Amino acid sequence: MTKQVAAIIVAGGRGSRLASSDDDRPKQYRTLAGRPVLTYTLEQFLDHPAISKVLVVRHADDLQLYDNAIADLKVPATDRLLTSVEGGATRQASVYAGLNALQYSECGVVLIHDAARPFVTHDAITAVIERLQQGAKAVLSAIPVVDTLKRANADTHSLSTVDRKGLWAAQTPQGFDLKTIWEAHQQALQSGRTDSTDDTAVAEWAGHQIELADGNADNFKITSPADLERARKIMEMTNQIEPPRPLAGSHALAGLGDVRMGTGYDVHAFDTGDAVILGGISIPHDRKLKGHSDADVVLHAITDAVLGAIGDGDIGTHFPPSDPKWKGAASDQFLHDAIRRVEDKGGRIAHIDATIICELPKIGPHRERMRQAIADICALPVSRVSVKATTSERLGFTGRKEGIASIAAVTVRLPF
Structure with a gap:
């Protein structure tokens, strides 16, 4: 039986690595082509035909920033965009707050996605959903590691090569049977574990098998000024914004x-x-x-x-x-x-x-x-x-x- 799909967008982070003296907005509210990063992320999920509900978990201080972000949406949200909920002190606590808010929904599976990954594709979302509808309890969107990896020895300052065979770079969305991941989070919190950086780590800790789904190389997480610049370049190359042109010699203006x-x-x-x-x-x-x-x-x-x-x-x-x-x-x-x-x-x-x-x-x-x-x-x-x-x-x-x-x-x- 096909289960209804919910998506939790985790948007409670502070983005300290991107903060600067002239712009202290969290990374998910920085702008690309005049619109917040979160707006683009939400549109990818709200525009996906298989997703029934979308829930944003935000920081308690970010209500106005969040309202501005959803006011910029170019896709109809109707009743699919649920009222946002406040997150916790850690990512894990924020996800748990979102899972609690979905307990009385009609959704049987949930996708959990980082707000600062605006370039997630419909294909990547679909790949995770298909595995869940086929019976998987936990699915990770990921790409194979292609770079040569080195491990540094802090004592000897030497380097050794790490075999990259079988290594995957984790992305989001990560998909789960809703009840399974909710119970895993409950168990983790009750056991005092609060430091998981993603949700497959919580599922692994609880003993669940994780399946892989194909991700996308452009689905990177914006965490640094260089990432933000890369995101703007992608927007230019995909014609979502026009690259700046100097006045002199500009045929467009001339x-x-x-x-x-x-x-x-x-x-x-x-x-x-x-x-x-x-x-x-x-x-x-x-x-x-x-x-x-x-x-x-x-x-x-x-x-x-x-x-x-x-x-x-x-x-x-x-x-x-x-x-x-x-x-x-x-x-x-x-x-x-x-x-x-x-x-x-x-x-x-x-x-x-x-x-x-x-x-x-x-x-x-x-x-x-x-x-x-x-x-x-x-x-x-x-x-x-x-x-x-x-x-x-x-x-x-x-x-x-x-x-x-x-x-x-x-x-x-x-x-x-």
Whole structure:
């Protein structure tokens, strides 16, 4: 009998190896082509016809980041995307929290996948599911080790070659009979074992046989800046984003002789909160900005500037605040839509210049991260994005620290 399939996406990690002074977001919320890594991962599972339920296990501090990620989904989630649950102190504890949440579902098997593996393919997912439907209790997606392996002796500083025959590099998804893996996790926790780095290790410890399914070499886990750069290169090569092109000698831009410029302006008042969203990033503050969406004045101003350049109304025309659909929405959705309208006319954005007017928070420490976020959203090199900040010399509502304003100028190039 075919069993219903659930997928747990483990997204509670902190990604310390990828953290930097200008971007402290966990790796699963870093952006590729303007959208969070987690968004791409979720789409692969939500778009798979054999998967009935998808559950994300997230960190307790990441609810807003998670909401922004699912707001960017381009596939219908309907009721297949379950309400997220909070994870634990370790990966093993987080998976157990997800398994507990699925106990009363109708699913008989479960796939467990790392949120920071956005390039998992439908074929890899299908290979694991097929083994489970054929009766396997535990299945590991993996690829054979092809590199020569060396073992270092810490005492003698010598190297010895390791026979790679029969060695496999473990990936996710890892698939299990739901009851089997839930009981294995229970037994492990009751025995005081909490250090398993993947779920087949828990199943092995509990005495279960693991079967192999073919993985994919591109299904790597993003853990370092080099991994993130590799992910962006893959996006370029698969035409999911356009590689940045310099202005000089660029045939794409050189062929777009109709140069347009648009301006945008937006303002939002402060409200009770603990962070402001500006330029696609969250900045800690003792207040937040009040608005129907996430109130990102910078992205709102840029969106209006793009629409102004092509003479296509303004942000309120396309995303009216009276529509409950946009309540709390991430503002990069609005900018993505404006960019699409430019591309539909055969054009491209060439340059973005945004100015933020406020007394607090201080923009300088966050400027470069904001530039990168805007560049990612617009698939532009960061050199084509300018972000400046100024005060109003304590005059007016911004001077009284009642809110934040932003002005943006955008250059768009279209064919005649």
